[in-house]
Amino acid sequence: MSKGIGRVAYKPVGVLMGIAAGAIAGTIFRQVWKVAAGDGEAPNATDEDRRWGEILAAAALQGAIFAIVRAAVDRGGAVGVRRLTGRWPD
Numbered sequence: 910m911s912k913g914i915g916r917v918a919y920k921p922v923g924v925l926m927g928i929a930a931g932a933i934a935g936t937i938f939r940q941v942w943k944v945a946a947g948d949g950e951a952p953n954a955t956d957e958d959r960r961w962g963e964i965l966a967a968a969a970l971q972g973a974i975f976a977i978v979r980a981a982v983d984r985g986g987a988v989g990v991r992r993l994t995g996r997w998p999d
Contacts, residue, residue, distance in 0.1 A: 919990060919998040922990075930981075952964050
C-alpha cells in the first residue's frame with residue numbers, strides 16, 4: 910500500500926473512531942463526576958447556581974478524560990492497522 914493510499918484509507922476509520930472516543934469519554938466523564946462530586950449532573954458553564962470552581966473543575970476533568978480516551982483509541986486504531994496491513998498509518 911502506498912503512503913498516500915494508506916492515509917486516505919485510514920481517514921474514514923479515524924473519523925469513526927473519533928466519534929466513538931467522544932461517546933466513550935462522555936460516558937466515563939458522567940460516571941466519574943457522579944462519584945467525585947456526589948452529584949448526578951455535571952455543571953454546564955452557564956449554570957447560574959454553580960460556582961466557578963465547580964464549573965472549571967468539571968471542564969478540566971472532562972477535557973482530561975476526553976484526551977486520554979482519544980489517545981487510547983487513536984493508538985489502538987494505529988496498532989490495529991499495522992497488524993492488518995503491516996504498515997503504520999500516516
